[in-house]
Amino acid sequence: MQGLQTNNAPHPSVIIPHFIFAAVSLIGVAILLLCSENALLQVYFSGKMIAITHLTILGWASMIIFGALYQLIPVVFETSLYSERLAKVTFYSLGGSVLFLCYSFWTNSFAVLLPYAALATFISLLLFVINVFLSYKKSPRNKIESKFIMMSIFWLAATELIGTLIAFNFKFNFLSEIHLHYLKIHATVGFVGWFLFLIIGVGATLLPMFFISHELNRNWLKKSFVFLNLGMLVMLSNGFSVNEMSLEIVAFSFSILGIVYFLSYIYQSYKKRLRKKLDVGMRYSALAMALLVLPILIFTVVLKVVPIADDFVNRAVILYGFSVIFGFVTTLILGQTYKTLPFIVWLHKYQKLVGKTKTPLPRELYSEKIATAQFYSYFLCLILMAIGIITQLSILLTIASYLLLLVGVLYTINVMKILLHSTKKAA
């Protein structure tokens, strides 16, 4: 095949700063949790709680997703990133905005600083959306995986728009409903629309590739796409109009169907895999997929589909957010870092040396022992944090926060080990 582009990957200087910022943010999240006098035991709509949530979602998860997506665009869209310069501008703009935003929340400066911080974040995210959209327009094929990614980009813009409107409402007070109502929509569009759509698009590409499994039922992905979008549409139209519980349950049911179809696809890939032994990166990924069931179960409690005392609803909401951000998204990111970052650095450092000298394997760029210790520490952290939220035992949350700090440090050590890898050392 003539004219095939296999060298579309962006320069590592576009991607690597995202991983560094994210690693430092993860440590920051653990420190803020320790400094927040157990924010997880308080009401979920508190300045400190929202600051921690946004540092986790934007500074940690989204930042690393942005970096990884720039690398994956050539694989999924089969074309190069539209603009590397724009990606760099987006990184600095988003990094500054996220810190500004978290500071505004942490200091409860809702009416004074928050609107400006939210606006800066909105503009930064919009730059990312534009860059991905223009890359997609160059794509020669329109695969279902690409559609998932494009929908996630759309929902990211919607999430941020709603968030910015909420922030401006603190200053100008123009929305008809209370903040909590819009916050729920903002969070759901972010969790399902942004994270889930993106993870399905990227996961459906990468996981079968890493498992080495073929001949999968791609109709399940198409059905997942339809049901998740139906769920989002019903949820949004209900949220901005009649606000009926029955419609909320309909939206939830559509979303569950979408998730079930996606999980079936991944499970089929897992069962048909040729690579039987899972490395640490894939162990994390498999755990993340299994943990995706948790937020579904917890959301039934939040929706009061099963009867529950009001006292438990606040805990259920926090547990729901925790299970999405830490149980699913963070677990997957921690694992996929070990699949993507060593590869990016290896490609940059050894591309011109292959065949001329002996080169290490990408997995040899980090410490397997540290990665495994990090895996078990994180698993324990998840269990303790979840039990702590349910039982309201602050000691468990404190231990879990220290474990998260340990995970952040171990993760950062490995990330830096990969980034500072020297070709001389390998030779």
Next chain:
Amino acid sequence: MTAEDIMLFEIELLELLKEVIDPEIEINIVDMGLIYNLTYDGEGIVNIDLTFSTPSCPLGDTIMTNIRETINQKHPDFIVSIDLVFEPKWTPALISDEGRKMLG
């Protein structure tokens, strides 16, 4: 070189290309089934029909460089011509028994 010599030399080249490893999957490209055809013309020109597990394989250029360097390390005067082919599409069925053992 006789036809038989050429055939034996082609087998030798395929053995040599087992040194080219896909760094992610950790299997060489021969046992991965990525080489659809390899011919030697008897006068220093090697033609290879190569495929990737996916058309947008980020390792594509690296694998092609590795093939050329590996052959030229041993036969510096050889010209290595690589044609990328995506029909038939690569499937895991093309992985050799040896490759499957390596996957565990």
